Amino acid sequence: MLQRLRLAALAAASLFVPSVVSAQEVVRVGNLKLAHFAGVSYIKEIANSCGLTVDLKIFAKGPDIMQAMLAGELDVGATASEAAISARGNGAPVYIVGGFAKGGARLLATPDSGIKSAADLKGKKVGVTRGSIQEVLLGAEMAKHGLKAKDVNLIYLGYPDLNQALLQKQVDAIMQTEPQSAQAIARGFGVEVIKPYDTPVGTPIRTLVMTEKFYKDHSKVAAKFMECFVKAQKTFIDDPKTAETFVTQDVFKGQVTGAEFQEALANSPYTLEMSADHIQKTTDVMAEHGIGKMSKPAKAAEWVKLDLLEAAKASAGAK
Secondary structure, eight states, rough: HHHHHHHHHHHHHHHHOOOOOOEEEEEEEEEEEGGGHHHHHHHHHHGGGGEEEEEEEEEEEEHHHHHHHHTTTTSSEEHHHHHHHHHHHTTTOOOEEEEEEEEEEEEOTTTOOOOOOOOGGTTEEEEEETTSSSHHHHHHHHHHHTOOGGSSSEEEHHHHHHHHHHHHHSEEEEOOOOOOHHHHHHHHHHHHEEOOSSSOOOOOEEEEEEEEHHHHHHHHHHHHHHHHHHHHHHHHHOOHHHHHHHIIIIIIIISOOOOOHHHHHHHOOOOOOOOHHHHHHHHHHHHHHHHSOOOOOOHHHBBBOOOHHHHHHHTTTTT
């Protein structure tokens, strides 16, 4: 009898024990340490409110993110479009599912170089990051002025190293990203030649990329992630001060000033835009100039999947 009473008491007590909440879904995200990519990193800060856990990894360049996705180490990656286009053109099972920043490129020159336009690059030392959207834009600008690769002494460097090379006058000009180009201008060792948005590529849009496996096999989690992505981007678009604080203090740890961030943001605004047409135009330019070494350039309409983005935007009331 006593044993039955104990069992009854235990059973009654169990009614008041909260049920164990299943662990939040973990989404593995790759990103770059750049001002206009910071909205993607911000997803980690708000992921808990979205019912997610974000495992964020920072990479040196977009192609490295694509390699990690191919290796099964990432579910989502933030890259400039050329890395995604090159990967898909070589058979990678990835989809572009959104866009998060526009622009983010400038042709800079040393103050005493005499370079006033892309036409003046002939015979000059020009720095650029290999496999970047800046390389695509440089190729398009050179073609516009009748220049070929052999007409310019191209020097391939990482983004931080490009600024050092310009500062030390090891190069005459660089095609640079943000906020590094804003820093070069603010600190006096670089002058803007052009913002290279007057080619068939237009103003480049950075891409949010998902593996096909994550998109198809984990569709509910993918949709939840896209809702969080839109929430993060909308926060940065609607509240620039939050974006500035996060970029200057959390991402760059005080190495970028508020003024430099504002200058960078003016050339690389956060967005929720993306279209298959834009990706197709970029693909065509890459194929024309042999950038990305694609075995077979993919048709954008076949792998730009914006249904999750549009649903998330509609849910958040975002344009």
